[in-house]
Amino acid sequence: MSRKKIVVLTGAGVSAESGLRTFRDSDGLWEEHRIEDVASPEGWKRNPELVLDFYNQRRRDVLNAKPNKGHKAIALLEEKFDVVVVTQNIDNLHERAGSTNVIHLHGEILKSQSTVDAKLIYECEGDILIGDKCEKNSQLRPFIVWFNEAVPMIEIAAKEVSLADIFIIVGTSLQVYPAAGLINYIHPTVPKFLVDPNVPDVSHVRNITCIAKKGSEGLPQIVEVLLKQV
Ligand code: OAD
Numbered sequence: 001m002s003r004k005k006i007v008v009l010t011g012a013g014v015s016a017e018s019g020l021r022t023f024r025d026s027d028g029l030w031e032e033h034r035i036e037d038v039a040s041p042e043g044w045k046r047n048p049e050l051v052l053d054f055y056n057q058r059r060r061d062v063l064n065a066k067p068n069k070g071h072k073a074i075a076l077l078e079e080k081f082d083v084v085v086v087t088q089n090i091d092n093l094h095e096r097a098g099s100t101n102v103i104h105l106h107g108e109i110l111k112s113q114s115t116v117d118a119k120l121i122y123e124c125e126g127d128i129l130i131g132d133k134c135e136k137n138s139q140l141r142p143f144i145v146w147f148n149e150a151v152p153m154i155e156i157a158a159k160e161v162s163l164a165d166i167f168i169i170v171g172t173s174l175q176v177y178p179a180a181g182l183i184n185y186i187h188p189t190v191p192k193f194l195v196d197p198n199v200p201d202v203s204h205v206r207n208i209t210c211i212a213k214k215g216s217e218g219l220p221q222i223v224e225v226l227l228k229q230v
Pocket of ligand 1: 171
């Protein structure tokens with residue numbers, strides 16, 4: 001018999017206990033930085049150095065962080081399920097916890113990208129500085145999907161979501177589209193679980209069980225139950 005498919009949609013909250021700040025919590029990144037300054041094409045045009053500084057710090061934080069129990073619980077699901085992680089996060093903590101099929105909707109901080117040819121993407125563990133160029137001699141930028149930019153991976157993610165037998169949402173305020181709209185691609189009868197200490201409004205979603213706990217606590221509980229069912 002073929003394995004059931006679990007799709008897990010994650011946001012910044014799954015990495016909060018690894019020490020990476022979320023965006024919209026009271027101590028979140030958007031309290032200190034303006035989205036339009038550091039996470040938009042207009043901000044990049046106005047002040048690329050500020051944008052590079054912001055993401056250079058994010059990259060250092062990710063390199064110093066370790067996966068937590070939540071990431072590890074998600075990776076364990078692969079023992080018995082076909083698992084796809086659709087993440088809004090730019091860190092690589094799902095991969096480092098052992099997840100093998102991760103779709104990054106908003107890019108990856110450990111990569112850089114050409115500003116003249118979006119297909120030119122490079123591994124990047126150090127800072128990106130003004131003057132760092134791609135092979136076509138244009139300035140490198142972080143490989144991040146900014147506000148007002150298209151989300152190239154959304155169609156692939158939507159297809160995966162539409163095929164899910166079980167859907168898990170963790171650590172996202174569900175405020176950013178198109179990522180938040182992925183919920184609309186799940187079949188209404190599919191069982192859904194949501195883990196977040198501050199449960200967002202999902203009153204329009206059928207068959208959803210909300211667990212008002214942190215990822216490190218709520219995810220191992222769900223995963224244990226799911227693994228026992230198979
Ligand atoms: P948000 O900061 O909007 O939401 C974080 C969610 O995580 C909230 O619902 C918190 O309650 C929850 N949370 C906090 N601690 C948690 C924990 N220990 N365990 C589980 N959940 C916890 O982050 P996202 O929804 O990921 O995009 O934000 C979406 C996008 O907005 C980001 O990818 C980023 C941002 O702007 C771009 O920069 C393009």
